[in-house]
Amino acid sequence: MNPIRPLLRSAVFSRAAAGSTFRHVARRTLVTPTSPAQAKVSEVSVEQRVREDPGEFEEGHHVSGETAEGEEMFGFKLNPVATKTGGQAKSQGRPIYLDMQATTPMDPRVLDKMLPYLTEQYGNPHSRTHAYGWEAESGVDEARKHVATLVGANEKDIVFTSGATESNNMIIKGIAKFHQTKRRHLITTQTEHKCVLDSCRYLSTQGFEVTYLPVLPNGLISIDDLKAALRPDTSLVSIMAVNNEIGVIQPLKEISDTLKAWAKETKNPKPYFHTDAAQAVGKIPIDVEAMGIDAMSISGHKIYGPKGVGAAYVRRRPRVRLEPLIHGGGQERGLRSGTVPAPLVVGLGEACRIAFKEMELDHARIKSLSDRLINGINSQVEHIVRNGDPNGYPGCVNLSFAYVEGESLLMALKDIALSSGSACTSASLEPSYVLRALGAAEDMAHSSLRFGIGRFTTEAEIDLVVERIVSVVTRLRDMSPLWEMVQEGIDISKIEWSQH
Numbered sequence: 001m002n003p004i005r006p007l008l009r010s011a012v013f014s015r016a017a018a019g020s021t022f023r024h025v026a027r028r029t030l031v032t033p034t035s036p037a038q039a040k041v042s043e044v045s046v047e048q049r050v051r052e053d054p055g056e057f058e059e060g061h062h063v064s065g066e067t068a069e070g071e072e073m074f075g076f077k078l079n080p081v082a083t084k085t086g087g088q089a090k091s092q093g094r095p096i097y098l099d100m101q102a103t104t105p106m107d108p109r110v111l112d113k114m115l116p117y118l119t120e121q122y123g124n125p126h127s128r129t130h131a132y133g134w135e136a137e138s139g140v141d142e143a144r145k146h147v148a149t150l151v152g153a154n155e156k157d158i159v160f161t162s163g164a165t166e167s168n169n170m171i172i173k174g175i176a177k178f179h180q181t182k183r184r185h186l187i188t189t190q191t192e193h194k195c196v197l198d199s200c201r202y203l204s205t206q207g208f209e210v211t212y213l214p215v216l217p218n219g220l221i222s223i224d225d226l227k228a229a230l231r232p233d234t235s236l237v238s239i240m241a242v243n244n245e246i247g248v249i250q251p252l253k254e255i256s257d258t259l260k261a262w263a264k265e266t267k268n269p270k271p272y273f274h275t276d277a278a279q280a281v282g283k284i285p286i287d288v289e290a291m292g293i294d295a296m297s298i299s300g301h302k303i304y305g306p307k308g309v310g311a312a313y314v315r316r317r318p319r320v321r322l323e324p325l326i327h328g329g330g331q332e333r334g335l336r337s338g339t340v341p342a343p344l345v346v347g348l349g350e351a352c353r354i355a356f357k358e359m360e361l362d363h364a365r366i367k368s369l370s371d372r373l374i375n376g377i378n379s380q381v382e383h384i385v386r387n388g389d390p391n392g393y394p395g396c397v398n399l400s401f402a403y404v405e406g407e408s409l410l411m412a413l414k415d416i417a418l419s420s421g422s423a424c425t426s427a428s429l430e431p432s433y434v435l436r437a438l439g440a441a442e443d444m445a446h447s448s449l450r451f452g453i454g455r456f457t458t459e460a461e462i463d464l465v466v467e468r469i470v471s472v473v474t475r476l477r478d479m480s481p482l483w484e485m486v487q488e489g490i491d492i493s494k495i496e497w498s499q500h
C-alpha cells in the first residue's frame, strides 16, 4: 500500500471532521463580493461628477449618496471625501490632483469589475481543466475585446503586458533583434518617453544605429526630416502619439503614409511603424488600421485603470516579426510568457470599454476645463508661454511663467499636485529635455508647470488652481528684481551681465 495514502485519507477526514467550522473559515473573504453599489471606493466623487454632468453615464453604475466621514469600506476607514457641493476642491487636507499624465485615479467602475477576480474568481486563466480557469479566461478574453475595440484592432493582435514601459521595450528591442542581421537602423524622436529613449540607447550599445529626430518649436516632427532619415536598413520608426509633457499629437497617419510611399518609391522594405500611445489611447481616437500603425504601446493607469498592466498591439497581418524578451510558458502568442494577471487585465479592459463609450464626453469636458484654466490664468497674469502645439491634447497644459524661479513656484504650490516637466524627471531639477528639444530658453524650461486635467477634475478645482497660480506668480514676481526691471521698461534680453 502506498505509504502516503493513509496520510492523505486522514487529511481528508480531518477536513470533513472540522465540518461547518472549517467550511466557514475557508469561505470567509477579506473583501466582500462586488456589486455596483460598492463602486464608491474612491476619494474622487464620481457621484459629484454625475450630478454636475449626467451626460452619458450609465444609470445604476454609480453610487448615489456620499461617503460620510469615517465610513468603513471593506474594513478600512475611508478618508472623508469631497463635500457635496465643493467637489475635491474642498477635500480636506489633500492637494488638488492635477497630475493626470503621471497617473489617473482608478474609475470606481473599473474596481467594481475587478473585485470578483480578486476574490472568488481567482483561477489561473491558463488552467484548461476546470471552471476556475475558464471563468478567469473568459474575463481575459472579454478584456482583450474591449482593448481591441478601443483602438480598431483585431483582438488576436493584443498582447497583455505590465504597462507601456514593458510594451515599448518589448516592441523596440524585439523588432531590432529579430532584424539585426540585415537592418540595424532605427528612427525615433528626441522627445520620446525615457523608456523609449533608453531602449534605443541600450540598442546603440549593441551595435545598432539610432537617429533621434529633432522637433519643431511646437513639438511636432518634420516629415521632411523623417524622409531624410530613412535608410534601406531602417527596421523601425518609433514616434509617440501624444507627448506626456506637452500634449503634442504627432501626425500618425502622415507618418505611416510617408513610410509606405518611401518603401514603394525606393523598393526597400517598409520599416515597421510603432507608436507609444500611453498618453493617447482612450483620450483621442486611435485606429491602428486607419492610421497604418504596426505596433503600439498602451498603459492601464493612464486611462483610469489599474497600475501594473498594459498592452502591446502587435499586428499579425502583415506580420510584425519580433523576438520575445521574456521566455517561459509561451502565453500571449509566445511574445510575453507568464501568467496573465486576470484581475488587472479585466480592469484594463473595463477602462477601455468606458473610454470607448465616454471618450467624446470626456474630451469635451476636459477641453472646456482646459480652456477655463488657460483663459483664467492668461486674463490675470502676463508673460506666460504655452509650451507645445496649442492643438495638442487639452488635458495636458504646459505653461512657463517668465520672471519666476521654478523651484520657488513649485514650493509655493504645495496644495496642488502637479509636475514640472515629466513625472519621471522632476526629481532632478534639470530643465526638461522635452522643453529643451523645443528650443525653450533654460529659465523658461525651469519655470514650467504641467497641468494634467482628467475625467474627475471639476470646475471648482480649476477655479481654485487659477486663483492660487495668479496669487503665487504675482507674489513671486513682486519679489523678483528682474520683474522690477521689466516693469520699468528695461529689455533684459539686451543686458550684458558681467561675469565674476
Ligand SMILES: Cc1ncc(COP(=O)(O)O)c(C=O)c1O
Pocket: 101, 102, 162, 163, 164, 165, 166, 193, 195, 240, 242, 243, 244, 276, 278, 279, 298, 299, 300, 301, 309, 310
Ligand atoms: C508616453 C509614455 N510612455 C510610457 C510611459 C510608461 O508607462 P507605464 O507606467 O505604463 O510603464 C509613460 C508613463 O509615464 C508615458 O507617459
